[in-house]
Each structure stands twice: as structure tokens, then as C-alpha cells.
Amino acid sequence: MAWDFETDPKFQEKLDWMEEFVREKVEPLGLLGIHPYDVKNPRRNALVRPLQEEVKARGLWACHLGPELGGQGYGQVKLGLMNEILGGASFAPIVFGCQAPDTGNAEIIAHYGTAEQKTRYLQPLLQNEIVSAFSMTEPQGGSDPTSFVTSARQDGEEWVIDGEKWFSTNGKWADFLIVMAVTDPDAPRHERMSMFIVPVDTPGVEIIRNVGVYGQEEGSESYIRYSGVRVPADHLLGERGGAFAISQTRLGGGRVHHAMRTVGNCRRLLDAMSRRAVSRKTRTGTIADYQAVQMHIADSYIELEQFKLFVLKTAWMIDKYQDYRKVRKDIAAIKALMPKVYHDIAHRCIHIHGSLGVSNEMPFVGSLIGSMVMGIADGPTEVHKVTVAKQHLRQYRDVEDAMFPDYSLIERRARAKDMYDPVEDFMEAAE
Secondary structure, three states: OOOOOOOOHHHHHHHHHHHHHHHHHHHHHHHOOOOOOOOOOHHHHHHHHHHHHHHHHOOOOOOOOOHHHOOOOOOHHHHHHHHHHHOOOOOHHHHOOOOOOHHHHHHHHHHHOOHHHHHHHHHHHHOOOOOEEEEOOEOOOEOOHHHOOOEEEEEOOEEEEEEEEEEEEOOOOOOEEEEEEEOOOOOOHHHOEEEEEEEOOOOOEEEEEEEOOOOOOOOOEEEEEEEEEEEEHHHEEOOOOOHHHHHHHHHHHHHHHHHHHHHHHHHHHHHHHHHHHHHOEOOOOEHHHOHHHHHHHHHHHHHHHHHHHHHHHHHHHHHHHOOHHHHHHHHHHHHHHHHHHHHHHHHHHHHHHOHHHHOOOOOHHHHHHHHHHHOOOOOOHHHHHHHHHHHHHHHHHHHHHHHOOOOOHHHHHHHHHHHOOHHHHHHHHHO
């Protein structure tokens, strides 16, 4: 048995290079008013493409993918440590070829796509020549798939899609959409839906509007209507009725990456509030001398380190078992914990900065809104907490059923009391 919290020295060198590269060359791009996903913008490409080539030359491009797709095939622990660095700069994920939602979309096409789908959609997506959107949630039901009404029916050699999708991230920039639609409404719950690749210029695809998260000058969360949209039969992604299995492949690792990028954001917030604390002068010294401020710093540090270790432990379990189902409880737990840690640290950072903290000259309110987004994206916090509780309680139900399979609850309690009497055991131990 061994516990080791050290990073392999050779990989640490890569992380050190990433830290400096992101700070010096990538982070400033976020101040230029250019969107990272606007791949048709010549100015954006003139700035981003050379940086992407530097990353590729270092062997750090799209490291979540295997060598056959141009990546390194890194496990979740390494990817987690990388995403911690990438979390603090808006352009960093796209410069390193690991931006959401393209990473998840690329992963499911790599796993479930046909050879033609990989050639037409996956290869240009991996090279960031195009971007994509995941069109799943709906206006009336959010992310609850049991309430989805967007449908796809087969008509000869085509599928016909009708319905509306809400908050399809980066739909305005996308060349294609991955659409989740009901194909078999009478099938078992987990076999009712299928996924389709839909080019965004297909007749019948209408972006009703692009909604912005509060504070954004330009929205990129697309509200999309599908009206008699026809796609060839070969644009079905994976098997008919297989959308749930496909989505789990997509979301498991993505939630770990979200969490580690959040660690990176929180670390920057802690750094900012610490710098403010030691530099903001008062009549008697600095605000860092006040215990109330020290409590904010201490709480933020403690919560951040706890969260990071939990995320990395979950990443390690994914690497160990190579089965997201075995780590479902912990993936749900870090997803549920993430928005709270992010919110609390962002709130303290704003408070320590005073009026400057709530101004548009600092990004801290954006982080506060970001923490709320993290409580909704990829499923609301409440859903993940229910998953944690159900997964945790299952082991206790299994044990109880094994111990007392043929008795009522009252009888089980009586027999348990006979088998284990705390007072009697205590007396025996004392003797």
C-alpha cells in the first residue's frame, strides 16, 4: 500500500511550462474582446493558431485523446492537473485543444461514430478548424430527459427532427450540432432517445436567439428550433435508443475537467484576495492584520485544498477502474460540491476587494455568476446529491437484506438487538 502526492518530475516540467505559457501568452487574449470559439474570425485565428502550434510542438495538444487521434491518451489525474492550469484563462482550453463542449462531442464521435462521420466531423473538430454544440436541454424540461419532446422519426433513408432545444452552448459558432431526440417513446426509459449529427446549415434549423449569461455583452447560448429537419439515416450517432449510454461516456470525464478548471479559477481568486489583503492599507497596517480577513483567507484555502484532493482522488479512481459506473457516486459528489466552493471563495474575494470587487473593472462577479452556472450545467446540484445518497445507501440496503432476508423490519430490529447489544459488549470489553 502506498500513498503518493508527488507529481512525476517529467510531467511536472510540462505543467511548469504550461503555467508560464498560459500566464504570459494566453491569458492576455481574454482582454481583446474576441470570442475563443469564433473560428471564422481572421484576427482570432492570427492570434490563436501560432499558440496552438506551440502546444502541439510540446506534445500537449488534445491530451484527452489517444495517440491515434493526435493526443497523448493521458489519464484523468494528469488531465486534472492540466485543467487546473487552464481554468483561469478563457482562451486556454481552446489553445490546448481541450475546450468544452468540443471535447465531449469529439469523444463520443470517436467512440460511436462511423468512419465517414469521423472523417467529415471529427478530424476538423480535433484540429479546431470547426466547433460544435451539444443540443440536449429543452425549454420546458431543462436537463430532465424524461420530459423531452423533441422527436426524430424515420422516413425512408432520412430522419426527420422536430422540436426545440434550449441553451445549446456555442450554437452560434457551431458547424454541426449533436441533437438528442426521442425516437422510441414507448421503449424503456433509457432506450427512448437517440443522438444525431445535424449540420447547422440544414434547412429547418433555426437559431431563435442567442442568450447571454448575465454580464456577457454577447450571448452564445443558443435557443434552437428544429422544424422538419431532415438528415440522412447515416447521421444517427451510435445505435438507435443509445443516447443515454452515449451521454454517460461524454459527461463522466467532462465533469472532472470542469471541477479541476474550477480549482484553477478558485486558486486565482484566492491569490487575488491574498494580494489585496496584504496591500490594502488601513490606519494601523493592512486589512490582512484583521482576524475577519484572516478567517476568509483560511476558509478559502482549506475548502480549496479539500476540494482539489477530492477531485484528484475521483480522477485516480477513474484511471484505476476504467469504468465511470464504478465512480458514479464520487463524480456526482464533486459536481455537487463544486458550485458551493466556487461561490464561497468568489464571494469572499469580492468582499475583501470592497467596491472594486463588485465593479466591472474586476472579473470577480463573473466568477460568482460562473459558480451558479456550475450548479446548473451538466445537471443541477440537487440531482447529483440524490445520486450520491442513492449510491451511498445502496450498500447498506444490500447488507441488511443479506443479514435478515426473511424478516419484517420490526423482526430485523429485534434480531439485531439480540445479535449486538452495545451495553453487554461494553461490559465484556471492560472485563
